[in-house]
Amino acid sequence: MTNIHYRIIAKLQTIKGISNIHQLRAYDKKFIKENESPNNLGVHACIKRKVTLMITHDSSFRDPDSRISYEDHGQIYFPPVPFHEISGKNVISSSPGEKVHDYLVERFKLKLLNKEATLLISFD
Numbered sequence: 001m002t003n004i005h006y007r008i009i010a011k012l013q014t015i016k017g018i019s020n021i022h023q024l025r026a027y028d029k030k031f032i033k034e035n036e037s038p039n040n041l042g043v044h045a046c047i048k049r050k051v052t053l054m055i056t057h058d059s060s061f062r063d064p065d066s067r068i069s070y071e072d073h074g075q076i077y078f079p080p081v082p083f084h085e086i087s088g089k090n091v092i093s094s095s096p097g098e099k100v101h102d103y104l105v106e107r108f109k110l111k112l113l114n115k116e117a118t119l120l121i122s123f124d
Contacts, residue, residue, distance in 0.1 A: 004088070012055060012086075016060055016061065017059070019055070019057070021054075022054045022055075028107065035099050035103070036099070039075060040078045040096065041077055041079050041080065041094075042080040043078070043100065045094065046080065046093070046121075050123070050124045053121045054119070055121060056112060056119070058115065065082040065084055066081050068081055078094060080094050091122070092121075093121045095117060100118075
């Protein structure tokens, strides 16, 4: 990891409601690509970035910076969402679906308390 990675992780550790910060590997991204819904545009955009971090957050975490879903021709889509706390190139975030969430919980041996959710944060 580079110094910028350490600075970003240090910054994430200071944000209320965030815990369990992990960097995804190529095999994690491959699993996600093969198992995430094609309508989850944000997750698919996240795994295309150079660096993808997985975090968990609880209900004390802030609201999203923009809409997390929209409907088009009867289909629900989940776009990438900005993540303003991180300054970097092409920073986005997105919440994975249940199958990918379960994979990440198992992969990183997470013990989720207080109904924590997973979130991907990515940048180039």
